[in-house]
Amino acid sequence: MTSTSITPKKKNIFVRFFTMNTSGEASGRELPLWRQILLQVLTLIIVAQVMFPIMYVVTLSFSSESRRPSSLEIFPKEISLVAYKQVLDRPTANPVTFMELLRNSFTLSVGVGIVALVVAVTAAYAFSRFKFKMRQVLMILVFIPLLMPAIGLATPLFLLMNSFRVFDCGDGIIAIQPFLSCASTGKLLFNMRDSLLGVGIAMISGALPFAVWNLKGYLDTIPEELEEAAAIDGAGPNQVFFRIVLPLAAPQLAVTFFLGFIGHWQEFALPWLFLTKPQSYTLAMTLYNMTGQYANAIPWNRFAAMAIIVAAPVAVIYIALQKQIVSGLTLGGVKG
Amino acid sequence: MVSATAQMKIKKRSNLKRAIFPYLYLLPAFIVMSVITFYPLIYQVILSFTNFETKHLMLGMASPDLENVGIQNYKDIVTGGLPVQNFEFFRVLVYNIWWAVSNVAVHVPAGVFIAVLLNVKGLWFKRIYRAIYILPVVIPPIVVATVWRNIFDEQYGAMNQFLTMLATLFGDGDPVRIRWLFEYSPPISWLLPTGALPLAYYAMMIANFWLGWPFMTLVATGALQSIPGDLYEAAAIDGASNSQQFWRITVPLLRPAMVPAAIYGFTLSFNLFNFVYFMTGGGPARSTEILVTFAYDLVRNLRLYGVAAAFAVIVFFVALVVFLITNRMTRATESYSEI
Known part of the structure; x- marks a missing residue:
């Protein structure tokens, strides 16, 4: 069904990338100096290519200059936290604080991740x-x-969520569409589409199959002897699942959760389509608001600070879970 | 799949319970999916045959003036009958395929080259280089796209400032003002049968190159490590030159790992929504639009919900064809690696 051929056994590709021993003690040939220098120049050019945008945005974020840069700076001249402070204080012109944005992003990422996981795990086990x-x-x-x-x-999720609305019809009567409507036009109290709950439900639609697939792929690799032994000892199928399989799968549950978290943290399309109130914006939406046509008034040092803040949790998770995540990504990520 | 003996034991205990057990465990996922996946899928197909627009939002499917327009939406999309400027379905499709192919065609060789470079015996500072080269993988693509968008800014962007510095070195003091993301006239006037590629395409290729090759290096490094060193020693004894060793040993043995990675990269680039939307939003004049960004534009900005549903159905079939082809290619390499 799916391409599981991407080196499923090679779990530690990330770790090996850092630690593999290629220092050449096996064969005594030393690298001639002129080749060493040539290769060092090449590798340094690549380092410059990789570091250029990173240093650029770091330098910008540490600058106290609120005007846009007039010349290229890729090494910080000053370490000023003004931009970070301003972002934490009030990220954009919208009436929303950084903490609210952070809370919205976290609610969506964590909520969608947990619900998808809980619903997916039994199905993955059955399959x-x-x-x-x-x-x-x-x-x-x-x-x-x-x-x-x-x-x-x-499109269909947008329209379906949009049809769940709560109206205040006056006289203390509350109508929930699509089941009930007000006789005359009522006051809109709640639109599922325009809420974090609605976005979250729509996001689960994408997250759930991924979680089932990822967990099934892992459960397939757990040997069945333990389960068989427990069954012979008289454990019912439910006991086998809750006492044996779940604890064994716990690490992979965490990995699936964090993989999902990384994805949902960056989720932009659905929230940007669904949400209209600035109070329910997420960090990713705010970052988008800080560039391009909407961003004429946003100083670039603030944008840079925001970019680094949005990138930080993802980078930290990646570095903490390097080895598990790469195998999960290569196994699980066909989706854009 | 539980082994025969255990299965017998459980079977004796309770046949019926055993039979319904898997379905019970599937139930939560299927209940959730029928509400938020299967029902919307069906709803999408129904929608695609209607003229659902903004004015129908209030009453939804019950709107009195909602018409069944048959396959008109599909026809309009393919023949260019949409009330949308600068959109031709086949131009966008060809550009989309080219965008994915050209990205992979650059990322894979670059990734392999750098992996081989880092694999040279006796190279100094390897670990530092590896730690640095992996950075683009850990930074969220939306952040990368916004940063590169600013780098390509016409007035204040780092790219033009960098080119100005170079120009100053060669004695030309005028500031460079290339409109990377907004210049409409293409730098090269041919290349694709459906029209030339805009400057923004090249800018996006540069940005996506930064994002793309480290992953390929990661995969290639893992595969390089599993090539036994004896092969090279034997080849060297037989008098094979370095380049012969590379083409006859390294490349064939990397293939089983790199083909699936390339296919993964292709699928990823083909549907690279966030990156494209954050960099150019499909502009200028929809010249860098890919299928998914146009699908999004239809529902988010143009609000032609019926057309958007029809377009999504088409995109689904395109994705299905892409999957069937790539799946076949993966199978082919599987059997290759087993031989």
Whole structure:
């Protein structure tokens, strides 16, 4: 069904990348000096290419200059935290604080991640361990959404969420569409589409198949002996699942959660489509607001500070979970 | 899949419970998916045959003036009958394929080259280089795209300032003012059968190159490590030159790892929504639009919900074709690596 051929066994690709021993003690040939110098020049050019945008944005973020840069600076002349302070104080012209943005981003990322995981884990176990009628058909049904680009269902989800609205009809009568409507036009109290809850539900639609796939791929690699032993000792299937499988799968549950978190943290398309109130904006949406046509008034040092703040949690998670994440990415990420 | 003996034991205990057990475990996922995936999928197909627009938002499908327009939306998309400027379906499709192909065609060789470079025996500071080269992988693409967008800014961007510095070195003091993301007249007037590529395409290639090659280096380094050193020693004894060793040993043995990585990169670039939307938003004049960004524009800005649904259905079939082809290619390399 899916391409699982990307070196599923090579779990530690990231770690090996750092630690693999290629220092050449095996064969006694030393690198001639002229070649060493040539290669060092090449590698340094690549370092410059990689570091250029990073140093550029770091330098900008530490600058107290609120005017746009007139000349190229890639080494900080000063370490000023003014831009960070301003971003934390009031990121954009919108009436929303940084803490609210952070809370919205976290609510969405964590909420979607946890719900997707809880719903996915039993299904992944069923697909991984049991033979039953319709197994193939049901698996294709679950995995078909993985083929679609992430925004493939944006239109119907937008319209369906938009049809869940709560109206105050006056006289203490409250109507919930689409089940009830006011006799005359009421006052709109709540629109599911324009809420974090609505966005979150829509995002689960994309996150769930990914979680099922990722967990099934991992459960497939756990040997079944323990489960068999427990079954022979008289454990029921539920006990096997909760006492044996879940604890064994715990590390992978965490990895799947964090992989999801990285994705949802950057989720832009659905929130940008659904949410209209600045109070429910996320950090990714704010970052978008700080560049391009909407950003004429935003000083670039503030934009740079914001970029670094948005990047920080993702970078930290990556570095903390290097080895697990790369295998998960290569196994699981066909989706854009 | 539980082994035969264990299965027998459990079977004896309770056949019925055993039979419904997997379905019970599938139930939560299927309940959730029927509400937020399967129902919307069906709703999408129904929508795609209607003229659903902003004015129908209030009453939804119950709107009295909502019409069934048959396959008109699909026809309009393919033949250019949409009330949208600068949109031709096949131009966008060809550009989208070219965008994905050209990215992979640059990232994979660059990634392999740098992996081989870092793999040279006796190279100094390897670990430092590896730690630095991996940085683009850990930074969120939306941040990368916004930063590069500012780098390519016409007036204050780092790229033009850098070029100005170079120009000053060669005695020309005029500030460079290239409109990287907004210049409409293409720098090279051919290249694609459906029209030339705008300057913004090249700017995006540069930015996405920064983002793309480190992942390929990561994969290639892992594969390089699994090539036994004896092969090279044997080849050297037989008098094979370095370049012969590279083409006859390294490249064939990297292939099983790099083909799936390239396919992954292709799929990723093909649907690279966030990056394209943050860099150019599909502009100028929709010349860097890919399928997913146009699909998004249809629902977010143009608000032609019926058309957007039809377009999403088309995009789904394009994605299905891409998947079937790439899946076949992956299978082909699987059997290759087993031989």
